[in-house]
Amino acid sequence: MQHILAIDVGGSHVKGTILNEQGEWQIEYKRLPTPTQARPSEVIGLIKELAQGMPAYDKVSVGFPGYVRNGIVYTAPNLGKGYWSKIHLGQQIADALRKPVRLVNDADQLGLGVVSGEGYEMAVTLGTGIGTALLINGYLLPHLELAHMPVRKDKDWDAFLGAGALEKVGKEKWNRRVQHLIDSLQVVFNYDRLYLGGGNTDKLxxxxxxxxxxxxNQDGIKGGARLWQLEDGYHISTNRPA
Incomplete structure (x- = not known):
């Protein structure tokens, strides 16, 4: 049986564990703080540090807070502005760890770990920023950065509901904004089920x-195993060490 190093890169922490092929944890969750305005080299360094001392693993799954396609990061506004344009992060992590890597948006990986796999489902993370994932019968649909759609003239959903907004407007008003998000998503997507996660769900x-x-997130990171059960045709790219 193969084992998977599952990594969740967040705006506040980089987290990881070892999973078996069924998504069952083999060790306790490990986490390290994410630097402010983190550069690619810093994120790779944190992933290498997390991997040190872990039990043997065969492949790596990484959820990343930005727009990811075919292992390439195009944007990461809540991680480090100006550092994340067309970064071949999947390949760089594969080279650093000498293991095959699958890199997707963090909400996509978390969504894979929690959905029922039946019908049209959506996962939303409420953390430093807002993450979204869309799935049909357990398979990822192409990622959309819905957090950056305008919700008001001067704000997108990220600015409207992210950690900075929660701190500024307080829990009561923030909850009303979350309800506005849920209502909007139901009208636009008509999902069968919606899953809410992320560090700020305890404020709901x-x-x-x-x-x-x-x-x-501990439940969602199990998606790191599911990621390796998907075929490449389902918008997943495998990066192998050079």
């Missing part, structure tokens, strides 16, 4: 509909 006080479910 809303009464959620029966098809809206909460999840933890």
């Amino acid at each position: 006080t809303l009464k959620l509909d029966s098809n809206v479910h909460l999840f933890t």
Whole structure:
């Protein structure tokens, strides 16, 4: 049985664990703080540090907070502005760890770990910024950076609901904004189920509909195993060490 190093890169921490092929944890969660305005070399260094001392693993899954396609990072506005334009991060991590790597958006990886796999489902992360993933019958659809769609004249969803907004407007008003997001997503996507995760879900006080479910990042990181069960045709690219 093969084992997977599953990494979740976040705006506040880089986290990781070892999974078996069924997504079951083999060790406790490890985390390291993410530097402010993190550069690619710093993120790779943190991933290498997390990997040190871990049990043997055969491949690597990485969830990254930005727009990712075919292992290439195009944007990462909540990580380090100006440093993340067309960065071949999947290949760089593969070269650093000498293992094959699958790199996707962080919400995509987390969504894979928590959805039921039946019907049209959506995962949203509420953390430093907002992440979204769309899945049909358990398979990822092409990633959309919905967080950067305008919600008001001077704000996108990231600015409207991210950690900075929560601190500025307070929990009560922030919860009303989350409800506005849920209502908007239901109208636009007509999802069967919506999953809410991320570090700020513990601030939620809303009464959620029966098809809206909460999840933890510890649950979602199990998507690192599911990522290797998908075929390349489902918008996943494998990066191999040079």
